[in-house]
Every structure is written in C-alpha cells, then in structure tokens.
Amino acid sequence: MQTFSKKTAIIVIVVFVVFLASLFWVIIRKTSKPKVVIEEVEEVVEDTYQVIGKSVQGRDIEAYTYGKGETRVLFVGGVHGGYEWNSILVAYNLMEYLEANPEVIPESISVIVVPNLNPDGSYKIVGKEGIFLQSDVPSGNVSAGRFNANGVDLNRNFDCKWQPKSTWQSKTVSAGSKPFSEPESGALRDLILNKKPKAVIFWHSQGGAVYASQCENGILTETIDIMNAYAKASGYPADETYDAYQTTGDADAWLARIGIPSITVELRTHENVEWEQNLRGIKSVLQYFGGK
Ligand SMILES: [Zn+2]
Numbered sequence: 001m002q003t004f005s006k007k008t009a010i011i012v013i014v015v016f017v018v019f020l021a022s023l024f025w026v027i028i029r030k031t032s033k034p035k036v037v038i039e040e041v042e043e044v045v046e047d048t049y050q051v052i053g054k055s056v057q058g059r060d061i062e063a064y065t066y067g068k069g070e071t072r073v074l075f076v077g078g079v080h081g082g083y084e085w086n087s088i089l090v091a092y093n094l095m096e097y098l099e100a101n102p103e104v105i106p107e108s109i110s111v112i113v114v115p116n117l118n119p120d121g122s123y124k125i126v127g128k129e130g131i132f133l134q135s136d137v138p139s140g141n142v143s144a145g146r147f148n149a150n151g152v153d154l155n156r157n158f159d160c161k162w163q164p165k166s167t168w169q170s171k172t173v174s175a176g177s178k179p180f181s182e183p184e185s186g187a188l189r190d191l192i193l194n195k196k197p198k199a200v201i202f203w204h205s206q207g208g209a210v211y212a213s214q215c216e217n218g219i220l221t222e223t224i225d226i227m228n229a230y231a232k233a234s235g236y237p238a239d240e241t242y243d244a245y246q247t248t249g250d251a252d253a254w255l256a257r258i259g260i261p262s263i264t265v266e267l268r269t270h271e272n273v274e275w276e277q278n279l280r281g282i283k284s285v286l287q288y289f290g291g292k
Contacts (some may be wrong), residue, residue: 002123038129053187056149059119061128065112066098067105069283071289074112074197075282076188079155080204081121082145084178085137087188087203088122089273091115093132094282104283108292112195117184120149134273141211142270147182152176155204160215160253167245175249188251192260198289199226200255200262203278207266209239215251222261229288234281 050063077091078084092115097113098105103112116122125145126132146168148154156166156175166175180186192200199222210231212219219240231238242264255262265281267274 044236052191055118055120055184056182057120057123059123061094061114061117061119061184063112063114063191063235064095064209065110066095066102067110069105069107069109069290071108072110072112072195072197073289074114074181074192074195074200076114076117076200076251077203078114078116078118078122079202080146080153081116081118081148082123082125082137083121083142084203084205084267084270085122085126085132085142086205086267086270086273088116089132089134090203090267090275090278093273093275094279097279104286106183106286108264109286109290111286112191112197114188114191117188118148118154121145121147131219147173147183150174150176152182154182154185155251156247156249157182158189158249158251159250160250162249166248168247169245178253179249184253189254191257192255197260199223199285200252200260201226201230201282201285202262202264203267204264205267206270207242207244207264208268209237209266210234211242211252211261211264211266212238212240213250213256213264214241215253215257217256220256220259220261223256223263226261226285226288227263229284230265230281233284234265234277236265236268236277236281 048065049089051060052063053061055061075091078088091113095113098111123129126136128136151174153168153173156173159179162179164175165172176182180189210227212223212227227238250265252262
C-alpha cells in the first residue's frame with residue numbers, strides 16, 4: 001500500500017513537473033515575440049545624376065538634379081546638337097551655377113538639367129563628349145550638327161501633328177519614321193513621363209525670343225506666365241507663336257498636348273552663351289513656381 005502510494009506520488013509529481021514545464025514553455029513562447037526587423041526609413045532623395053538614355057551612336061544622354069523639392073522644373077539644351085552648341089553651354093553654365101549657389105533653388109523646387117539631348121550632333125561639330133569650351137567649336141558651317149546620327153531633326157520627332165517630313169527654314173528635314181522613333185527623343189519623353197515636371201524650358205538658337213507652346217488646345221495659362229516672366233527678366237521679347245515657318249512634331253508642342261507648361265528660349269545668336277540674361281530668366285521661372 002505504502003509502495004503504491006509512493007509510486008502514485010512520484011507519478012503525480014512527474015506529471016505536475018511536466019505540466020509546469022509545458023506551461024512555462026508556452027508562456028515563454030507567447031511572451032518572446034519574434035524580433036521585429038526594423039527597416040531604416042530612408043529619405044527619398046532624387047538621383048543627382050542619371051543616364052536617361054543612349055544616342056544612336058551610343059553616347060550617354062545625361063540628367064542632373066539639384067535641390068530636393070517636390071516641384072520639378074526641367075531645363076533642356078542641345079536638342080539641335082552642335083549647330084546650337086551655345087544652348088548646351090547655357091545648360092552647363094546653369095549646372096555650375098547651381099552647384100556653387102544651391103540657395104537660389106526655392107525649397108519646394110528640384111531643378112533637372114538635361115544639358116545635351118543630342119550628343120551625337122554636338123560630337124560631330126565639337127569632337128568632345130560632355131562639357132566643352134567655346135574655343136573647341138570650329139568656325140565655319142556647323143549646320144550638319146543639327147541632326148542626330150540618323151539624320152533626323154529631333155525637334156520634329158515628337159508627338160504633336162507629326163509628319164515624316166518637316167521643315168527647317170526653307171529646307172525639308174527628316175522627322176523620323178514615327179513620333180519618338182529616335183532614342184534621344186524617346187529618352188526625353190520617358191524622363192518627362194516619369195518625373196512629371198511642372199514645366200519644361202528648352203534652349204535653342206537663334207530666334208532671339210521666348211516662345212510659348214501649343215498643340216491642338218491653345219496655350220496653357222502657366223505657359224503664358226513663365227514665357228512672360230522669362231522674357232521680362234531676360235530681356236528677350238515674348239512671342240506666343242513661332243511663325244517664322246511651319247513646323248510639326250516639336251518637343252514643346254507635345255508638352256502642351258500632355259498638359260505640361262513649356263517654353264522655348266531662342267538665344268539671339270549662334271555664337272554667344274548670353275548667360276547673364278538667361279540666368280535672370282531661369283531665376284524668374286524658379287521664383288514663379290517656388291513662390292507658390
Ligand atoms: Zn533649335
């Protein structure tokens with residue numbers, strides 16, 4: 001009897017210990033939650049340097065971003081390559097200026113600069129990639145540098161009233177096989193659709209005026225505003241329509257079509273950068289969007 005009760009007591013104790021151990025294990029499991037992996041929240045910072053595409057001959061088409069604001073303003077030079085090399089140097093001047101004077105960019109603004117949309121066209125004339133000096137540009141006829149390496153006028157290759165043949169002054173030029181058939185115009189389209197800039201400013205030469213943009217639906221109000229702001233600040237006259245000759249497939253007209261304000265600034269000459277007056281124009285556009 002005594003043996004039996006001893007046995008029973010041992011069994012009871014063992015069962016009790018096992019029960020306690022199980023309970024303890026369950027409690028431990030419940031209270032020690034799996035470790036939460038804390039991911040560091042990174043600030044969303046724009047890439048300050050981006051290759052947005054390659055030219056026909058494989059040269060990089062580059063974009064540089066300054067400032068951290070949500071409102072993006074895009075500046076584009078070199079659509080007409082080496083023929084309008086001064087439009088490329090305006091863009092490089094701006095990049096240098098923003099690096100040295102970042103405080104001129106309003107807090108709400110990011111400035112994106114594509115200094116040279118047509119690097120094959122500029123290479124043909126200047127013989128250099130990236131930044132160059134005015135002294136690198138040969139004297140003489142540079143008009144062959146206007147086109148990309150397929151012989152296409154890029155400012156006729158965008159999707160507004162596109163035609164396979166278009167005009168440049170009294171000449172007929174190729175506008176490509178369809179809108180955005182060229183890698184250079186495609187790269188700019190993709191950048192714009194991706195970044196959704198609030199406005200796009202193109203530099204060309206040598207119309208000596210600031211032009212508004214339009215496709216089928218007239219001129220956007222903000223286009224008129226920035227045209228007038230840039231014109232007033234720079235001293236170039238403002239012109240609502242480019243009527244020197246009929247063109248099709250213009251880059252800024254495509255922007256009007258998709259509802260993005262855009263102006264074309266035509267420098268006065270093919271030979272000078274006209275930096276100071278363009279800097280005043282640029283600042284007026286940044287103030288226009290940054291002051292809001
Ligand atoms: Zn041009």
